[in-house]
Amino acid sequence: xxxxxxxxxxxxxxxxxxxxxxxxxxxxxxxxxxxxxxxxxxxxxxxxxxxxxxxxxxxxxxxxxxxxxxxxxxxxxxxxxxxxxxxxxxxxxxxxxxxxxxxxxxxxxxxxxxxxxxxxxxxxxxxxxxxxxxxxxxxxxxxxxxxxxxxxxxxxxxxxxxxxxxxxxxxxxxxxxxxxxxxxxxxxxxxxxxxxxxxxxxxxxxxxxxxxxxxxxxxxxxxxxxxxxxxxxxxxxxxxxxxxxxxxxxxxxxxxxxxxxxxxxxxxxxxxxxxxxxxxxxxxxxxxxxxxxxxxxxxxxxxxxxxxxxxxxxxxxxxxxxxxxxxxxxxxxxxxxxxxxxxxxxxxxxxxxxxxxxxxxxxxxxxxxxxxxxxxxxxxxxxxxxxxxxxxxxxxxxxxxxxxxxxxxxxxxxxxxxxxxxxxxxxxxxxxxxxxxxxxxxxxxxxxxxxxxxxxxxxxxxxxxxxxxxxxxxxxxxxxxxxxxxxxxxxxxxxxxxxxxxxxxxxxxxxxxxxxxxxxxxxxxxxxxxxxxxxxxxxxxxxxxxxxxxxxxxxxxxxxxxxxxxxxxxxxxxxxxxxxxxxxxxxxxxxxxxxxxxxxxxxxxxxxxxxxxxxxxxxxxxxxxxxxxxxxxxxxxxxxxxxxxxxxxxxxxxxxxxxxxxxxxxxxxxxxxxxxxxxxxxxxxxxxxxxxxxxxxxxxxxxxxxxxxxxxxxxxxxxxxxxxxxxxxxxxxxxxxxxxxxxxxxxxxxxxxxxxxxxxxxxxxxxxxxxxxxxxxxxxxxxxxxxxxxxxxxxxxxxxxxxxxxxxxxxxxxxxxxxxxxxxxxxxxxxxxxxxxxxxxxxxxxxxxxxxxxxxxxxxxxxxxxxxxxxxxxxxxxxxxxxxxxxxxxxxxxxxxxxx
Ligand SMILES: [Zn+2]
Numbered sequence: 001x002x003x004x005x006x007x008x009x010x011x012x013x014x015x016x017x018x019x020x021x022x023x024x025x026x027x028x029x030x031x032x033x034x035x036x037x038x039x040x041x042x043x044x045x046x047x048x049x050x051x052x053x054x055x056x057x058x059x060x061x062x063x064x065x066x067x068x069x070x071x072x073x074x075x076x077x078x079x080x081x082x083x084x085x086x087x088x089x090x091x092x093x094x095x096x097x098x099x100x101x102x103x104x105x106x107x108x109x110x111x112x113x114x115x116x117x118x119x120x121x122x123x124x125x126x127x128x129x130x131x132x133x134x135x136x137x138x139x140x141x142x143x144x145x146x147x148x149x150x151x152x153x154x155x156x157x158x159x160x161x162x163x164x165x166x167x168x169x170x171x172x173x174x175x176x177x178x179x180x181x182x183x184x185x186x187x188x189x190x191x192x193x194x195x196x197x198x199x200x201x202x203x204x205x206x207x208x209x210x211x212x213x214x215x216x217x218x219x220x221x222x223x224x225x226x227x228x229x230x231x232x233x234x235x236x237x238x239x240x241x242x243x244x245x246x247x248x249x250x251x252x253x254x255x256x257x258x259x260x261x262x263x264x265x266x267x268x269x270x271x272x273x274x275x276x277x278x279x280x281x282x283x284x285x286x287x288x289x290x291x292x293x294x295x296x297x298x299x300x301x302x303x304x305x306x307x308x309x310x311x312x313x314x315x316x317x318x319x320x321x322x323x324x325x326x327x328x329x330x331x332x333x334x335x336x337x338x339x340x341x342x343x344x345x346x347x348x349x350x351x352x353x354x355x356x357x358x359x360x361x362x363x364x365x366x367x368x369x370x371x372x373x374x375x376x377x378x379x380x381x382x383x384x385x386x387x388x389x390x391x392x393x394x395x396x397x398x399x400x401x402x403x404x405x406x407x408x409x410x411x412x413x414x415x416x417x418x419x420x421x422x423x424x425x426x427x428x429x430x431x432x433x434x435x436x437x438x439x440x441x442x443x444x445x446x447x448x449x450x451x452x453x454x455x456x457x458x459x460x461x462x463x464x465x466x467x468x469x470x471x472x473x474x475x476x477x478x479x480x481x482x483x484x485x486x487x488x489x490x491x492x493x494x495x496x497x498x499x500x501x502x503x504x505x506x507x508x509x510x511x512x513x514x515x516x517x518x519x520x521x522x523x524x525x526x527x528x529x530x531x532x533x534x535x536x537x538x539x540x541x542x543x544x545x546x547x548x549x550x551x552x553x554x555x556x557x558x559x560x561x562x563x564x565x566x567x568x569x570x571x572x573x574x575x576x577x578x579x580x581x582x583x584x585x586x587x588x589x590x591x592x593x594x595x596x597x598x599x600x601x602x603x604x605x606x607x608x609x610x611x612x613x614x615x616x617x618x619x620x621x622x623x624x625x626x627x628x629x630x631x632x633x634x635x636x637x638x639x640x641x642x643x644x645x646x647x648x649x650x651x652x653x654x655x656x657x658x659x660x661x662x663x664x665x666x667x668x669x670x671x672x673x674x675x676x677x678x679x680x681x682x683x684x685x686x687x688x689x690x691x692x693x694x695x696x697x698x699x700x701x702x703x704x705x706x707x708x709x710x711x712x713x714x715x716x717x718x719x720x721x722x723x724x725x726x727x728x729x730x731x732x733x734x735x736x737x738x739x740x741x742x743x744x745x746x747x748x749x750x751x752x753x754x755x756x757x758x759x760x761x762x763x764x765x766x767x768x769x770x771x772x773x774x775x776x777x778x779x780x781x782x783x784x785x786x787x788x789x790x791x792x793x794x795x796x797x798x799x800x801x802x803x804x805x806x807x808x809x810x811x812x813x814x815x816x817x818x819x820x821x822x823x824x825x826x827x828x829x830x831x832x833x834x835x836x837x838x839x840x841x842x843x844x845x846x847x848x849x850x851x852x853x854x855x856x857x858x859x860x861x862x863x864x865x866x867x868x869x870x871x872x873x874x875x876x877x878x879x880x881x882x883x884x885x886x887x888x889x890x891x892x893x894x895x896x897x898x899x900x
Contacts, residue, residue, distance in 0.1 A: 021056050021057070022056070023053065023056050023057055023142070023145050023146035024049075024052050024053070024056060025142060025146070026041070026049060026138055026139065026142055029045075029048075029049045029052060030045060030049070033346065034135050034136070034138050034139040034142075034346075034349055035132060035135055035136075035139070035344070035345040035346035035347075035348060035349035035350075036345070036346065037316070037317070037318055037344055037345065037346075038182070038316055038317055039179075039316060040131050040135065040174070040175040040178050040179060040316050041135060041138060041175060042171060042172045042175035042176055042179075043072065043165060043168040043169075043171040043172040043175070044172065045175075046137075046138055046165060046171070047073075047075060049138060050062055050075060050077055050141065053077075053141055053142070053145050054077075056145070057145035057146075058082040058085070059079055059080065059081065059082060059085070059144060059145050059156060060077055060078065060079045060085075060141060060144070060145050061077070061078050061085055062075055062076070062077055062078075063075070063076050063077075063078060064076075065164070065213045065214075065216065065217055066209060066210070066212065066213030066216070067209060068167075068168050068169045068193075068209060068210055069169060069192060069193035069194060069208060069209050069210065070169045070193055070710075070712040072168050072169060072172070073168075074164075074165075074168055074209075074210065074213050075164075075165065075168075076162055076163065076164045076217060077141055077161075077162070077163040077164075078160065078161070078162055079141060079144045079145070079156075079160075079161040079162075079163060080117065080156055080159065080160045080161060081153075081156040081157050083157075084117055084156070084157070084160060088160060091116055091117045091119070091160055092119075092160075092221070092222060092223075094112050094115060094116035094117075094371070095116060095117075095119045095222060095223040095224070095225075095371070095374075096221075096222075096223050097112060098112055098113065098116065098223075098371050098372075098374055098375040098378070099223035099303075099304065099374050099375070099378055099472060100223075100378060100471075100472050101374075101375050101377075101378025101379045101381075101382060101472050102378075102382065102471075102472070104375060104379075109372060109375040109376075109379075110372065112371070112375075113368045113369075113371035113372040113375065114368055116367075116368075116371045117158060117159060117160045117367065118158060118159045118160070118225055118226075118363040118364070118366075118367040118370050118371065119159075119160045119162065119222050119223065119224040119225060120159055120160070120161050120162065120224055120225070120226050120227075120228070120359060120360060120363050121162045121164070121217070121218065121222070121224040121226070121227045121228065122137065122140065122161065122162070122163050122164075122228045122230070122356060122359070123137075123163070123164040123165070123166040123214070123227075123228070123229055123230065123296065124136055124137045124165065124166065124230035125137070125165045125166055125167050125168075125170065125171050125230070126166035126167050126170075126199055126200050126229070126230075126231070126296065127167070127170075127191070127197055127199075127200065127231060127232070128167050128169075128170025128171050128173065128174040128191035128192075129170075129174055129184050129185055129187075129191060130230075130231055130232030130233065131174050131175070131178065131184050131232070131315075131316060132232060132312070132314035132315065132316060132345045132348045132349065133230040133231060133232040133312055133314070133348070133352065134165065134167075134171050134174075134230075135345070135349065136230060136348070136349050136352040136353070136356070137163050137164075137165060137230075139349050139352075139353060140163060140352075140353065140356050141163055143353065144156065144161065151357070151361060151364075154361075154364045154365075155357075155360045155361065155363075155364045157364070158363065158364035158365075158367045159360055159363045159364050159367065160222075161360065162217065162222060162224060164214065164217070166199075166210065166214065166229075166296065167191065167192055167199060167210060168210075169191070169192065169193060169712065170191030170192055172710050172712075173187055173189075173191060173709055173710060173712070174187065174191060176708045176709055176710060177705055177708055177709060178316060179708065180704045180705065180707065180708030181701050181704050181705065181708070182317065183701075184315065184316065186637075186697060186701070186705075187637065187638075187705075187709075188636055188637065188638075188705065188709075188715070188718045188721055189637070189638045189712075189713060190637070190638035190639075190640065190643055192208065192210065193643075193712070194208065194643040194644065194646060194647040195207075195208060195640055195643045195644055195647070195878075195879075196638055196640050196643060197640060198640045198643075198644065198878060199211065200229075200295045200296055201294050201295065201501065201878055202294070202878065202879075203215065203293075203294050203295060203296055203298070203299035203442075204293050204294050204299055204302075204438065204442060204476070204479075204480065204505075204507060205294070205438055205507065205878060205879060205880050206437075206438050206441040206442065207647065207878070207879040207880075208647075212441055214296065215299075215441050215442055215443075216441070218300065218303070218305070218443075219303055219441075219442050219443030219473070220441075220443050223305075223374070224305060225305060225306060225363070225370040225371065225373070225374050226260075226264060226305070226306045226307075226308065226359055226362075226363060226370065227296070227297060227300045227305055227306070227307045227308065228308045228309075228310075228355075228356070228359050229295075229296045229297040229307065229308065229309050230309075230310060230312070230352065231309060231310065231311045231312070232311060232312050232313070232314055232348075233311045234279075234281075234311050234312050234313035235281055235285045235286050235311070236324055236327075237321070237322055237323045237324040237327050237338075238279045238280070238281040238285065238313065238327065238334070238338065239277070239278070239279030239280065239312065239313050239321070239338050239343075239347075239348075239351060240272075240279065240280050240281070240310055240311065240312040240313065240351055240355070241281050241282065241285055241286045241288070241309075241310060241311040241312075242265055242268050242269055242272075242280055242281075242282050242308075242310050242355070243261050243262075243264075243265040243282060243283075243288075243308055243309065243310075244261055244262045244265050244282060244283050245261070245283065245288045245289050245290050246283050246284055246286075246287070246288065246289050247289060247489070248289060248290075248291050248486070248487050248489060249289065249290040249291060249301075250290060250291050250292075250293070250301065250302075250475075250479070250484075251391060251392060251393055252302065252391065252475040252478050252479050253290065253301045253302060253475055254304055254377045254380060254381070254475065256304075256373055256376065256377050257290075257301050257304060257305070257306060257307075257377070258290065260306040260373065261290070261306055261307070261308065263362075264306055264308055264358075264359060264362055265282065265308065267358050267359070267361070267362040268308075268310075268354075268355055268358035268359065269282060270358075271354055271355075271357070271358040271361075272336075272351075272354055272355075272358075273335075273336060275354055277350075277351060277354060278336040278337060278338040278339070279313075279321075279336070279337065279338025280334070280336065281327075281333060281334040282333045282334070283333045284333050285333050285334055286311065287498070287500045288309060288311075288500055289499065289500045291484075291486065291499055291500065291503070292499065292500055292501040292502060292503075292505075293476070293479050293505065294501065294502075294505065295309075295501070297309045299442065299476070301475070302473065302475040302476035302479050303442070303443065303472075303473050303475075303476055304374050304377035304378055304381070304472060304473075304475070305374070308359065310352070310355055312348050312351060312352060313343060313348065314343065314345050314347075314348030315343075315345065316345050318342050318343065318344050318345075319342070319343055320340070320341075320342055320343070321338065321340065321341055321342075321343040322340050323337060323338060323339060323340045377472070378472030381470075381471065381472050381473070381474040381475065382470045382471060382472060382474070383470075384416070384469070384470075384474060385416075385418060385468065385469030385470030385471060385474045386418070386470040388412070388415045388416075388519075389415060389416045390408075390409050390410070390414060390415055390416060391416050391478065392409070393485045394485045394486070394487045394488070395485045396408055396409065396414060399414065412519075415519060416469070416478070417469060417481075417517035417518060417519060418468070418469050418470070418518055418519055418520065418521065418522075419455070419466055419467060419468045419469055419517075419518040419522050420466075420467045420469075420477070420481050420508075420515045420516070420517060420518070421455065421458075421460055421464055421465070421466050421467075421515060421516045421518055421522075422435075422436070422464060422465040422466075422467075422513055422514065422515045423460050423461065423464045423514065423515075423516070424449075424460070424461045424462065424463035424464045424465070425461050426513070426514045427514075427549070427551035427552065427805065428512060428513070428551055428552050428553055428805070428882070428883075429535075429552060429554070429608060430552050430553035430554035430555075430557075430607070430608060430609075430882075431511045431512055431513050431552075431553050431882040431883070432465065432513050433532050433534065433608070434511065434553070434882060435480075435507065435508060435511045435513045435882075436465055436529065436532050437532040438480075438507065439467065439477070439480060440529060440530070440531070440532060442473070442476060443473055443476075444467065444471070444473050444476060444477055444480075445467075445468065445471045445473075445528065446465055446466070446467050446528070446529040447465070447466045447467075447468065447526035447527060447528055447529060448463060448464070448465055448466070448526065448527050448529050449461075449462055449463065449464045449465075449466060449524045449525060449526060449527075450462060450525045450526070450527050451524070451525045453522070453523065453524035453525070455516075455518040455520065455522050455523075455524075456518060456519065456520065458516055458518075460516075460524075463535070465529070466522060466524065466526055467481075468522070479506075480506070480507045480508055481506065481507075481508045481515065481517075482506065483504060483506050483509070483789075483842060483843035483844075484503065484504040484505065484506060484843050484844055485843075485845075486499065486503040486504065486788075486844055486845035487845075488845075489845075494781060495780050495781050496780060496781070496784045496786070496845075496847055498786050499786050499787070499845070501787065502786070502787030502788065502811075502813065502844065503786050503787055503788045503844035503845035504787070504788040504789050504841075504842070504843030504844020504845065505787075505789070505811075505843065505844070505880070506789060506809075506842070506843040507880060509789055509809045509842055509843060509883075510789065510809065510811065510877070510880045510881035510882070510883060510884075511880065511881065511882040511883060512805050512807075512808065512881075512882055512883025512884075534605070534606065534607065534608040535608055536604055536605040536608065537554075537604035537605075537607070537608050537609045537610035537611065538604065538610045538611075539597070539600055539601050539604050539610070539611045539613070540611070540612055540613040541597070541613045542592065542611075542612070542613020542614045542615060543592060543613075543615050544591070544592055544614050544615055544616050544617050545589055545590050545591040545592040545596070545613075545614060545617070546589070546590050546592070546596075546600050546611035546612060546613050546614065547572075547578065547583055547587055547588065547589050547611070547612045547614060547618070548587070548588045548590070548609050548610065548611050548612070549587065549588070549609070549610070549803070550571065550584075550586040550587055550588055550802050550803030551803045551805070552608075552609055553652065553882050553885070553886070554607035554608050554609045555588055555607075555609050555803070556652045556653065556654075556886075556889050556893075557606075557607045557609075557652055557653045558588075558603045558607050558609050559588060559625065559653075559893065560627075560652065560653030560654055560655075561603060561607075561653055562590050562599070562603070563625070563626065563627035564627060564653075564655075565599065567590055567591065567593065567596070567599070568590070568591040568593075568624065569588060569589070569590050569591075569624070569625050570588070570589045570590075570591075570618075570622035570623060570624045570625065571585075571586050571587065571588060571589070571622065571623045571625060571799070571802065571894070571897070572584075572585055572586065572587040572588075572589060572618055572620050572621075572622060573585060573620060573621040573622060573623055573899065574620050574621065576618055576619060576620040578614055578618055578619075579612070579614060583618075584802075585797065585802055586799070586802025586803050589614075589617075589618055589622065590611075591617075621899065622899075623799070623894065623897045623898070623899055624897060624898060625893045625894065625896075625897045626674070626896060626897065628654075628674045628675050628743075628892055628893060628895075628896050629657070629672060629673050629674045629675070630649070630654060630655065630656040630657065630673070630674070630675045630676075630677060630892060631656070631657055631658075631659035631663075631669070631672070631673040631675065631676045631677070632645060632646055632649070632656040632657065632658055632659065632677050632679075633658075633659050633660075633664070633676065633677065633678045633679070633680065633681045633682075634658045634659065634660060634680070634681070634721070635660070635661070635680055635681050635695075635721065635724075636660075636695040636697070636718075636721040636722050637695075637721075639679060639680040639681075641679035641680065641747065641748065641874070641876070642658075642679045642680055644679075644876055644877075644878055644879050645677065645679055645747075645876050645888075646658070647879055648876050648879050648885060649892075651879075652885070652889065654889075654892065656677070659673070659676065660717065660720045660721045660723065661681070661720070661721070661722070661723030661724055661725050661729075662719075662720040662721075662722075662723040663720065664676075664723075664725060664729070664730055664733055664734070665723055665725070665729040665730065665733065666733070667732070667733035667736065668733075669733055669734070669736070669737040669742060670736075670737055670740045670741065670742055673737070673742065674742065674743060674895075674896040675742070675743045675744075675745065675891075675892050675895060675896060676734070676737065676742065676743070676744050676745070677745045677746075677747075677892070678744070678745065678746045678747070678750040678753075678754070679747050679748065679750060680750065681724075681725050681750070682725060682730070682746065682750050682753035682754055682757060683724075683725050683726050683727055683730065683753060683757065684749070684752075684753045684756075685727060685753070685756045685757060695721075695722040695724065697722065699719075702718045702719060705718060706718060727757060730757070731757055731758075734757075734758075735758070737866070738863045738864060738866035738867070738868060739863060739864025739865060739866060740864065740865060740866065741864075741865040741866045741896070742866045742896075743866055743867045743868075743869070743891065743892070743895030743896050744863075744866070744867070744868045744869070745868075745869045745871070745888065745891050745892065745895070746868070746869075746870055746871070747871045747874070747875060747876070747888070748814065748815060748816070748871070748872070748873075748874055749814065749816065751764075751816055751818075751859075751870035751871060751872060752764045752816040754868065754870060755816075755818075755870065758863075758868070760829065760861065760868070760870075761820060761821045761828060761829060762818050762819065762820055762821060762829055762856075762859060762870070763818070763819045763821050764816040764817060764818055764819075765777055765778075765816070765817060766778045766782075766783045766817050766848070766851035766852075767851075768782060778848065778851060780847075781847070782847070782848050782851070783847060783848035783851045784846070784847040784848065785812045785813070785815075785841075785844070785845070785846045785847070785849075786813065786844070786845060787811065787812070787813040787844065788811075788812055788813075788841060788842075788843060788844025788845055788846050789809040789810065789811060789812070789841075789842040789843040789844055790809060790810055790812045790835060790836075790840050790841060790842060790846070790849070790852060790873070791808070791809055791835070791836040791839060791840050791841075791842050792808040792809060792810045792833050792834070792835060792836065792857055792873070792884075793806075793808075793833065793834045793835070793836050793837075794806065794808055794832065794833045794887075795831060795832050795833065795834070798830070798832050798860070799890060799894040799897075800832040800833075800858065800860055800869065800887055800890050800891060800894065801832060801833065801887070801890070802890060802894075803886050803890070804883070804884075804886050804887060804890075805883060808833075808883055808884065809842045809843070809881075809883070810833075810857060810872075810873030810874070810875065810881070810884055811873055811874040811875075811877035811880075811881060811884075812846075812852075812872075812873050812874075813874055813877075815857075815872040815873045815874065816872050817835075817851070817852060817855050817856075817857075817872060818831075818855065818856035818857070818859055818870065818872055819855060819856060820856060820859065828861070829856075829859045829860070829861045829870075830859065830860050830861065831856040831858070831859060832858040832859065832860050832869075832887070833856070833857045833858035833887065834854055834855065834856055834857060835852040835853060835854065835855050835857055836853070836854075837853045837854045838853070840852050840853060856872070857871075857872045857873055858870065858871050858872065858887060860891075866895075867891075867895045869891040869895065871887065871888065875887055875888050876888060
């Protein structure tokens, strides 16, 4: 009955539609249905199938939105009715104008919403090993191009659908590896060139090429009202997680976003129920919240967009779906439990089409409302930024509780800023430019002053950057400048509930950019910044050479460049007066040699660094730096912090080489390296030996991988990557390396591992007095910092802190806390950076910061003829904190340097 009705509708539809050419099915194209057992299409297949669809159907057109990190073209499909596709530039413009909301009154918004089309973004495959989810967009585009039922036609008429494979490189590698070995995991590298799974942690920072391309589509080009981001890790025993999400949500986000998520999700879960598809779980079923910014889905909230995430179950090889006993009884967030069964990927594909269609159906029915709502949110954001407004944060509520009245909510001292100004005369302009570039990449309107101006009591020079808060993306602006004050989220036993991701991340603080808050209207000549260029630095003549600052991130690029050309670069070892001006310790000095003037002029232009010529060599003592041979330790399968480190080092002109277990175990490391950097790999001696077993992957599998994987990397060394470091194969070679003059750097958990392995005189951890006065480690209720920014106090006069600003924060997440002790034979540790003794939490959430007060965050140790540098906080956190990069850069350049 049901079937014949459906057929009837299709027949009717066909009779009124103009004849469309036959549309090739995926089955015909690949010889397999999408989601067939033991089959994954790779990105090359997806691309060629999409090109077929584009040629055969007048409902789809392809656009290259950028290149991937391995250089593949990144495609996006635009799907709509033929008539809409012809007018797509007009509809794009309508979406943009309504989203920006500037200069659009209610009547015009109503008219534009009436004329426009809902723009919906659907992506998949970002986490490439979540392999079935990635396949689903092939099925989606096929259905949209081939079907002629009433719903499909209504969707095509009312919606412009953007479909994007979010990680083409990963899709190619995972599909090829699976088809060759039958394993979805087990790649020798990360599935995104540098950052693997962290590709979904990059969206306000826009470090990776894929992120940049997607952000451009979302926030500068198409302005979709709903974004649907597919993933594939369903909570145990369920088929799919759908929103709504658990608390907390972020107080900067418009409430219409929160309600919008609910209504779209309700439409989705309701459709699952109507189609009799069980196993759909929401809200409390998973840790996903709307607090954090930075994921593809979550950054949308700060742009007034409805971001939807699902996490489905599936595997190309049929797997058992086992219903756990604690999920047998239906409850509000899981009303329809699924029975235990063998699960095929094709079933996942069908579920994901239900979810896709639910969103598209909703958008086609509420097209006008979606367009009007995004205007309303933009308008509200502009209005808040134009007058006095108080964003209610946990801090503001706490202040009101302290005052025992409501005056905090109208206290002019506590109101929101109307603008943020980044003065053009600050120490690290490279960081400022990189920060502005990231705002612009996320669609934020940024201006530059074309003349000096004043605001309040402050004066700002020409060229200062101004970010006004009366803009549609005000929530994102505030989130990038202001601390995140995460509400206390405590479980029934009073213990903290871990947030989904970081609790605090304020990008302006991480990057160390200086800014002023302005609370009144700014009167200045402003020009819109579309692309952040480089203002060339100045160069003066000098026969002996040139001095340049250590404070600007661009200086590291200049230093690395000069060293690569064979120039001699030094750091001043103490504060020195030269040419009537005092230069701080750490100031860089490059000697003049043939063509020197031309080279520094070129660098001044490229990196925005100024060079001051001098007539005589500096009178103070110098530290000559050499081009370091950097070994960055990596493991089989890759490691995200290692990948981020590689990425950041390359961004600043360093040339790290990946080193694997086999090479370390071979010894004689000084032959090839000056610096060895560990973000992973050192044996954790506190763990049971079981977890330190070699990687179990057979030679036969390796051979298959070498043949099947695309030529993105040199795969000849896959075997070398398998050797796991242990105390017995690593300690002697590493000790010899350091004592023979090498520099060893260990970050985060690797610092603790190094301390144990080398038996350094350092205690790690946080402690309270336990039974009988014996210290015991703190528990979660006593000390808990889930990814937050803490204030750091760099020591004065140490090489490691040259060029580092005093006002410094660091990302604390699973970071070891150090205390130097004196009961060891291995020399003594010098504290280079401490946690501050008060106001230690800068942004995020922290319990028991007193356990950090005054403790060591960074240690430096001399060891034989070499050096060891240990970093507690995540100094290179996801490629964001330019301010703390310098500590690591100094260790890399300064560690191997020799005093003259
Ligand atoms: Zn995922």
